[in-house]
Amino acid sequence: MKKFYVTTPIYYVNDVPHLGHAYTTIAADVIARYKRLKGYDVFFLTGTDEHGQKIEKSARAKGMSPKELADSVVVNFKRLWERLNISYSHFIRTTDDYHERVVQEIFQRLYDKGDIYLGEYEGWYCTPCESFWSKSQLVEEKYCPDCGRPVERVKEKSYFFRLSAYQDKLLKFYDEHPDFVFPESRMNEIKSFVKMGLEDISISRTTFRWGIPVPFDKEHVIYVWFDALFNYISGVGYGTDNEKFKKYWPADLHIIGKDILRFHAVYWPAFLMAAGFEPPKRVFAHGWWTVEGRKMSKSLRNVVEPNRLIDAYGADAVRYFLLREVPFGLDGDFSHKALAHRINGDLANDLGNLLYRVLTMTIKYLDGVIPEPTKDRDRQLEELSLKMLEEVDRFMDVQAFNRALEAVWEVIRAANRYIDVSAPWKLSKEGRKEELSNVLYNLLETLRLVAVVLYPFMPVKMAEMLEQLGCPSEPKPEDLEWGRIPVGGKVKKGRPLFPKLDEEEIARRVEQEIKEGEEMAQEIGIEDFAKVKIIVAKVLEAEKVPKTDKLVKLVLDTGSGVRTVVAGVGAHYSPGELVGKKVLYLSNLKPKKLRGIESQGMILAASKGDKLYLPEFPEDTPVGAEVR
């Protein structure tokens, strides 16, 4: 049996899963499912990268241990992969003990053979952040990019990997394997980078503890990238199940984002060569998403939060859209309107309607029975379908998901035209039973093949479609042939696969949300805040405003006079509770009439949902004290 080993990067647990993670993982899943469908023995690895200074620091800030922080984030990833139907074979965590042993064993081995040596690392160091930065990372060449404080030039002992010794070997490897990096333009980038000359790289740190210790020098922990990259071999059995490792290594495909290409296309093959392993066969670097025409930002991330997308559109539509909309390897724009447009056009109209029409006619004219074709039936759709299978295969081999899907939609559109031209309703009316049977057979069998090749992209919806076509819901390799539909079996109409969406309404809602998010994110200067005058005041009198539920009229002692305000706290506090209480009073608000009473400012309360809380003060807080 042919094997196929595909991976995603392991995701850093300093982050919640976002669109980028989902994109990479969906792509890897579609490849894994497609290869299984083609009869390959597939191993699909994903997981999390859990070591490093950032994790140590965020854990400390949250009052957790680094492992506890990692545990809490891993749950989010696993839950999302379940919702997206990601069919991984194994989920690796770099804190797993088998992985730590492998990393230490290889570190020791490379040290023993001289590829790792102890040297001195010199760099720009930010003491409060405990971080080294390269010159190019610094802001204005002297400030820490994280906290903005000035950095210092610092030297520390560090273990180095002799990357410089691998420059020629890497260049030779690239020449012998022109398909090693996809897309092609990126292969050229990598080659020019290596040709410029490689320096040895620092692969240990002494400034933090949260990492795998260097086995022979406990002062040092192993740098996260050296640790992380080896997940691709520890996760597939190296050191625990060497038979399995031998079967699947080298990896056939590492799918990654373009930001981490250098680690995968330069360092990783060099590490592997040093440790005596074959480099992977291909590294595919995909592009990045903008959102609604804007560069990704914190508030926009929310707009494309993967769980929200699944809630709104369903996992399969999201999977389809991400791989159909933009050629894999290029950057693209994620817009809700474009997604809704794909769902309505490609999925509901082209595919959904075709299925609906063919099932309706089969039920109406043939009692739902899948007809037996005759030898002289026309072969038009059969030829197109076989061509589709070939093309999909060719495109999937180069990870051109959008081209593969285009090839499928050509057949879907041809089948829609075929109905119009062959007019089954006319054949039925004229009693041309044999022709009618042939036409419907051609259509049913074409739909079956379409569902089979689309199954890796949309596993849940295509399983439903196959069931409606009277076929087993999970396709097998032998189903990738013409003529496998169970003749004599029955089709059954189900609910529409892809309900239609209101594109304009969706676009409006998303625009509104982005606007609100941008307003929320708007920052104010200290001079803006200085305009607001808030003081501590004491409630002298309180009475309900008649004929209202919430409004209370308050008379306040402000320390420099008496003011009347109308406050909406009546549902939570009785007038009796308010008298004598100290409150926060916004004193320079323009007066406003409420129910005929002039409110001279307002009092401040915290609220969430339908709960309301007035702040409390120490006994001796003086009336008139100003809040700054």
Ligand SMILES: [Zn+2]
């Ligand atoms: Zn700093």
